[in-house]
Amino acid sequence: MxxxxxxxxxxxxxxxxxxxxxxxxxxxxxxxxxxxxxxxxxxxxxxxxxxxxxxxxxxxxxxxxxxxxxxxxxxxxxxxxxxGIHGFWFAVKEAAFPALVGCFVLGSAFTKKPFIESLFLNPNVMRVELLEEKLKEHGKQVEFHEHMRKATMLLSLSFVTSAILNFVLARRIFLDIDMTLSADAQSVILNEQIAQMTTWSMAIIMVPSMIFLLGIFWYLMRGIKQHSGLTTDELLKS
Incomplete structure (x- = not known):
């Protein structure tokens, strides 16, 4: 206990x-x-x-x-x-990380606690005990878990989209560096490419990802209302 x-x-x-x-x-x-x-x-x-x-x-x-x-x-x-590896392999790396996260999120969809629950259903923010009580009252625990699973799968899709966008963007930024340059000069150029990638990814990747997350949150809250009867105001802690 x-x-x-x-x-x-x-x-x-x-x-x-x-x-x-x-x-x-x-x-x-x-x-x-x-x-x-x-x-x-x-x-x-x-x-x-x-x-x-x-x-x-x-x-x-x-x-x-x-x-x-x-x-x-x-x-x-x-x-x-x-x-000293750069160019194409950095683009692969940029795509590989969100792809790995997407695989992890997708895998959690088939566990007892899909990742979306850890991300959004925070007891410090939401009345999770009240939600569980209402789900039990309406006999909707199984349907709600299925909803969480689908929302988690949608979230994994957003990471796959980020992986594709990352690779396309990185291929344009991480160009091959002249190997005749000194190690310090190559390091400076690579740092500039990494900084450029970070800057552009905020606009080209983060904005679509945030829109995707807002859509998933809407889908999540719609399912919560449908299965528990709770509104957003009733679920959120004041």
Missing amino acids: TETTATTQKPENSWLNLIFNILLPVLILNKLTKHIGPFNALILALAFPLIYGIYDLIKRKKVNAFSILGLLNVGLTGGLALI
Whole structure:
């Protein structure tokens, strides 16, 4: 009983997952490489998902999938830069990461707790206990889980779309670098390409992704109202 209560009081924070495992490491690689060197930037960037993953393992007694994805993403980006590989393979890397996340999200759709539940149904924001009570009252637990599964599959589709957009954009930005240039000069050019990719991806990839997420949220809330009878105002905590 105590263990269940503790889990309810301290749910896993999906946004902290994204910040520590993805956003901070990417910012370090993009912004600090030219100041502290590619190797030091790689080690520092790897430290965030590694430490967060270890912390989560100790606290929750389970492996954090986002930390593993973060380590793979940072390791690939920094590793490719360190060994001097660029151009086409950076485009592959840019597409591979959202594709991997999409696979992880899709896989969760076939588990007892689809990823969409962890992302949106946060007990700190929504009256999850009230939702579960109403679902049980209406006998709609199975239908609701199926709705969560479909919403999670839609979310995985958004990552596949991002992977395709990432690859097309990266192929235009990550051009081959002249190998006759010095290592420092190649590093500067690569950092500029990474920065350019980050800037353009905000407009070309993030905006469609946000629209996609808003659509999924609308679909999610419509299903919640349909199966539980709760309105958005009744579900959200004041």
